[in-house]
Amino acid sequence: MYLGKTIEELHELLVSKKVTPLELVKEAIDALKKETTNAIETICEKEALEFASSLVEPEVDNLLWGIPYVCKDNFSTKGILTTASSNILSDYIPVFDATVIRKLKDKKAVLICKTTLDELAMGGTGTTGHKGVTYNPYDETHTYKVGGSSCGSASICAQGITPFALGSDTGDSVRKPATYAGLVGFKPTWGRISRFGLFPFAPSLDHVAYFTRSVKDSAIVLEHIAGYDVEHDATSSPKAVENYYSLIDGNVSNKKIAYIKEINDAIKDAPIREGINKCIDILKSKGALVEEVSFDQNLLAAIYPSYLIISCAEATSNNANLDGIKFGLREGDASSYQEIMINARTKGFGELIKRRFVIGSFSLFKANQEELFIRAQKARRLIVNKVNEILSDYDAILTPCGGIIRNPIVSNESDDDRLDINQMIVENHLGMGNFAGLPSISIPMGLDNNFPYGANVMTKAFDEVGAFNIAYALEEDLGLRNINTVKKVND
Amino acid sequence: MNFEAVIGIEIHVEMKTRSKMFSSSPIAFGKEANTLVTPLDMAFPGTMPIVNKQAVINAIRVSNALNMTIDNELWFDRKNYFYSDLPKGFQITQDKRPIGRDGYLEVKLSNGTIKKIEIERLHMEEDTCKQLHMADYTLIDYNRAGTPLIEIVSRPNIRSGEEAMKYVETIKSIVVFSDVSDGKMEEGSLRCDVNISLRPYGSDTYGTKVEVKNLNSTANVQRAIDFEIKRQTKSLLSGIPIEQETRRFDELKRETVLMRKKTDSVDYKYFTEPNIVPIKLSDEFIETAIKTCPELADAKIARFKEIGLSEEEASQMIQNRLMAAYFDRCIKVNPKRAKAFWNWLNGDILAYLNKHEIEITSLVVTPENLNSLIDMLEKGTLSFNQARTVFEKMAIDNKDASSIADELGLKQNSNEDEIRKIVEETINEFPQSVVDYKAGKDRAVGFLVGQIMKKTKGKVNPAITSKLVVEILKSK
Numbered sequence: 001m002y003l004g005k006t007i008e009e010l011h012e013l014l015v016s017k018k019v020t021p022l023e024l025v026k027e028a029i030d031a032l033k034k035e036t037t038n039a040i041e042t043i044c045e046k047e048a049l050e051f052a053s054s055l056v057e058p059e060v061d062n063l064l065w066g067i068p069y070v071c072k073d074n075f076s077t078k079g080i081l082t083t084a085s086s087n088i089l090s091d092y093i094p095v096f097d098a099t100v101i102r103k104l105k106d107k108k109a110v111l112i113c114k115t116t117l118d119e120l121a122m123g124g125t126g127t128t129g130h131k132g133v134t135y136n137p138y139d140e141t142h143t144y145k146v147g148g149s150s151c152g153s154a155s156i157c158a159q160g161i162t163p164f165a166l167g168s169d170t171g172d173s174v175r176k177p178a179t180y181a182g183l184v185g186f187k188p189t190w191g192r193i194s195r196f197g198l199f200p201f202a203p204s205l206d207h208v209a210y211f212t213r214s215v216k217d218s219a220i221v222l223e224h225i226a227g228y229d230v231e232h233d234a235t236s237s238p239k240a241v242e243n244y245y246s247l248i249d250g251n252v253s254n255k256k257i258a259y260i261k262e263i264n265d266a267i268k269d270a271p272i273r274e275g276i277n278k279c280i281d282i283l284k285s286k287g288a289l290v291e292e293v294s295f296d297q298n299l300l301a302a303i304y305p306s307y308l309i310i311s312c313a314e315a316t317s318n319n320a321n322l323d324g325i326k327f328g329l330r331e332g333d334a335s336s337y338q339e340i341m342i343n344a345r346t347k348g349f350g351e352l353i354k355r356r357f358v359i360g361s362f363s364l365f366k367a368n369q370e371e372l373f374i375r376a377q378k379a380r381r382l383i384v385n386k387v388n389e390i391l392s393d394y395d396a397i398l399t400p401c402g403g404i405i406r407n408p409i410v411s412n413e414s415d416d417d418r419l420d421i422n423q424m425i426v427e428n429h430l431g432m433g434n435f436a437g438l439p440s441i442s443i444p445m446g447l448d449n450n451f452p453y454g455a456n457v458m459t460k461a462f463d464e465v466g467a468f469n470i471a472y473a474l475e476e477d478l479g480l481r482n483i484n485t486v487k488k489v490n491d
Numbered sequence: 492m493n494f495e496a497v498i499g500i501e502i503h504v505e506m507k508t509r510s511k512m513f514s515s516s517p518i519a520f521g522k523e524a525n526t527l528v529t530p531l532d533m534a535f536p537g538t539m540p541i542v543n544k545q546a547v548i549n550a551i552r553v554s555n556a557l558n559m560t561i562d563n564e565l566w567f568d569r570k571n572y573f574y575s576d577l578p579k580g581f582q583i584t585q586d587k588r589p590i591g592r593d594g595y596l597e598v599k600l601s602n603g604t605i606k607k608i609e610i611e612r613l614h615m616e617e618d619t620c621k622q623l624h625m626a627d628y629t630l631i632d633y634n635r636a637g638t639p640l641i642e643i644v645s646r647p648n649i650r651s652g653e654e655a656m657k658y659v660e661t662i663k664s665i666v667v668f669s670d671v672s673d674g675k676m677e678e679g680s681l682r683c684d685v686n687i688s689l690r691p692y693g694s695d696t697y698g699t700k701v702e703v704k705n706l707n708s709t710a711n712v713q714r715a716i717d718f719e720i721k722r723q724t725k726s727l728l729s730g731i732p733i734e735q736e737t738r739r740f741d742e743l744k745r746e747t748v749l750m751r752k753k754t755d756s757v758d759y760k761y762f763t764e765p766n767i768v769p770i771k772l773s774d775e776f777i778e779t780a781i782k783t784c785p786e787l788a789d790a791k792i793a794r795f796k797e798i799g800l801s802e803e804e805a806s807q808m809i810q811n812r813l814m815a816a817y818f819d820r821c822i823k824v825n826p827k828r829a830k831a832f833w834n835w836l837n838g839d840i841l842a843y844l845n846k847h848e849i850e851i852t853s854l855v856v857t858p859e860n861l862n863s864l865i866d867m868l869e870k871g872t873l874s875f876n877q878a879r880t881v882f883e884k885m886a887i888d889n890k891d892a893s894s895i896a897d898e899l900g901l902k903q904n905s906n907e908d909e910i911r912k913i914v915e916e917t918i919n920e921f922p923q924s925v926v927d928y929k930a931g932k933d934r935a936v937g938f939l940v941g942q943i944m945k946k947t948k949g950k951v952n953p954a955i956t957s958k959l960v961v962e963i964l965k966s967k
Contacts, residue, residue, distance in 0.1 A: 234768065317580070
């Protein structure tokens, strides 16, 4: 009976002692056990119940006190199996907590479950994890994607089992599934949240990101997990963390907001086009200046190929530690270290991963580096320059999250790597937020026959408050805060 | 045909920082295997590197000593390859932008000429695990994984074994005196790989190079190169081409032996380490690192010469950094006594240390007490032999020289009035000696001094005594 509530709502109930953390956690775990989207790696039942039982006296000023949450299974959790949805880590139990996990523990939020992902977070379909496809709770026919790679977290949060869910976002791995799952998906500036303990996919693009059911909840979570991590993450920012939650007022009257002609022109489905126009009207009606800008189509089309090259190159190196020597899969008898490594990596990785490692290695070879890796870096620089150029004139960029509402689950898991023009412009432009490391928030923009689709707002570096405010202004008028139309497991 | 040797040297120096290059794990030698390890050292997923500031300071100091251009931004790269001693599957190193570039070193050869050896680069990186290969399994010790290293790469303008030996010796001295490393080749804290090729004099192309590893002393660097030059010359003269290969130096046979043929070089797929954003090094930071660098050998020699040591004595004194440090403390106590301290350090103290197999840091005699001992010796309060005895006792008790001399009843009497009394007494006891002396028998003096020593148990100053004996005999 407490499912489908926001952090704000649950906090009220907790401090007024209408419900205890233990009751919340029990209810959520029951719901997890009944859920049918294949979103779960490990339920941390024992740990969660124990921790929740210890939470007795409510902390009035701590909005996360006693709030249950789930996290993608690529965050290091001490003593709790962490697989990254890969066979190579099917028995890996970390010895330390990721910084965000530690911070949430300190805030008395209760981790109840580790969720599925595309293997090692490399993928955008929610289909390549070692447990198979994770389904979209909005689609009982199991035909359409929930998206990935943070598929499990998206599904659990969409089902209202927990009010927030941690994920990671390297290309759009939270913000895209947020669209398909009717959620708020947010990643802040690169360096705002410590990545220590997040299994790396491509560090120069990786962000800790998360799902919530409202914009204000998103601000609450950021406030508690952001911050400098001097001992563990040299890329984390020493900039002071702001009071994001209390700074949200929805005032956009002096904001200048740009939308990109070439992206809007590539939208396929009419409701998305209408949705974007509606967003523009809402912002204008609230006093914002909203204008069209142009973005070189070739540059837009370069986002995905450059992303593939850079992310695969970094990934092949980051995952070289998974060799079966120190931890993880050790298969069969081996007569040499090479055999141990080859066995582990042959049996431990899925096809898409191997394919991406080959792409990454190939683009880093001395003979190819200039033509592939360096060229992709140069493209990245040009794209970032263009984004920053727009953001020197405007406070934010408004885009649709994608051009198609329903994306079918395809059997060929490598299909997402295909480079058709539609794929490249309207379906993968969110990657520019990773290239530039900027705050980027996806929010539900509409429902088409009870299937959600979203809009995205991107702002200047460290202008998280700006992103929250514009998103909040839209959320207020779109009326899609905390959507509860998904068929709940307990109904 | 005469050949010219073309030699380049790569030196790896293990730094003795308190913690590892990128993790907070402490560094120590000889600890139980796998006890100095953090999750990062074993490459657990999600761990991230944090640059060790002291390692950067060390690298700046050595770069400066090698006359290098120091980069004002720190960049790190990944060198990717799979090996069981490489936990992450890549090594964090500095490929594109080493912290030090384009330096040189001048070494003095035995024929008196100065050779300028050019240095291409100096960069920081991390060490790998230590492996113990058993008959049918391998043990891995992660204690060493992540130990900070400095790699120094010379240009191939070294031409002989002697030049190479001097070059390595000088770099060793720099890293030891700057307190960057123990610089112990025999323990592997300074490792040196040599590349040698030959070409006909006058040629400006390079021959096929051979790499020699396992050089555990500067002397062996020279021996290995000398051997290799002979081997390659012989081979070339017999028309057998040199193959690209890695050889190691066999200390017993004093020759290089084949380890492996080099196949295609590995493609390390270098790229910038994304988890370390480039770090700006301010001029102030670099200058402070340089200014606060412990004094290097050359500067010490110059300073020691100023206070009265010869070139040889000064050079001798810096052979051991700890001895030099002790000497420095001594001359701080008494700057005018450099020579006497030098004599003690290289004489009795060295003998004492060798006898007891200890380093000077374990010597309990303080420079202050050594100084007071020399005081007593110079004033004649102690004879040289007495001083030695006192020193031996000081080395156990660490009391000041005077109280030990008292305890041992060893003080020498140099009071002329008192000695004069004893002399007169003794001459009176042996009147024949006056007669002998007058008759030109000089041994009468020796006889009397001997009697006096016997009587006083050697506690009178012999020089004063014999002076007075002669004086009084003459006056009789």
